[in-house]
Amino acid sequence: MDINLKNIGKRFNREWIFRHINYEFTAGKKYALTGSNGSGKSTLLQVIAGSLTHNEGSIELKINLQTVNTEQLFCHLSIAAPYLELIEEMTALEMLHFHSTFKQLILPFAEILQIVGLEKAANKQIRYYSSGMKQRLKLAQAFFSNTPVLLLDEPTTNLDADGTALYHHLINKYTTNKLVIISSNDKHEYDFCEEVLEVGKYK
Secondary structure, three states, rough: EEEEEEEEEEEEOOOOOOOEEEEEEEEEEEEEEEEEOOOOOOOHHHHOOOOOOOOOOEEEEOOOOEOOOOHHHHHEEEOOOOOOOOOOEEEHHHHHHHOOOOOOEEOOOOOOOHOOOOOOOOEEEHHHHHHHHHHHHHHHHHOEEEEEEEEEEEOOOOOOOHHHHHHHHHHHHHOOOEEEEOOOHHHHHHHHEEEEEHHHHHH
16 A cells, blocks of 8 residues: 655644645555654654544555545554553453454464464453553554554554564564554664654654
């Protein structure tokens, strides 16, 4: 999928978070959205995801040169972000099963949990998970969804060194041919990206 931002702007009340962003994200490439705290990088990621409405401009979506309706964007993307909650009454297996009713997963549930190091906690309620375990599960449902677009906001939040190594393993092995957009201030989270968009320049 290609995503083309045309003169995109977003404001809260009377304050513009960013304005006049013209940028094209091309299928199969990796991009970083960077900027200081409050610059709007997470907001822009949510606008791209369709979870926030922009106040000016337009977003053009295409798959193999065919235009995709913005209302159908959710079918083509997966996302992991600190502000997205897990259903803590479920187990990890139940969560992946529930997620698969909306988006097809590329591997069996048990294999996914083994890859992200949660196989021993597969039947434990998520409410009893540590913050790092919850982040591993968020990454699992995002990386292993059969979608052409992967959006990541601060992807190594709450992860230790092993978790960060897992993140880079997932990037290297499971994002081939995907459009990946990462919102981050930590260069270690996006140093492999081919292009960097500094959101703070668009005030």
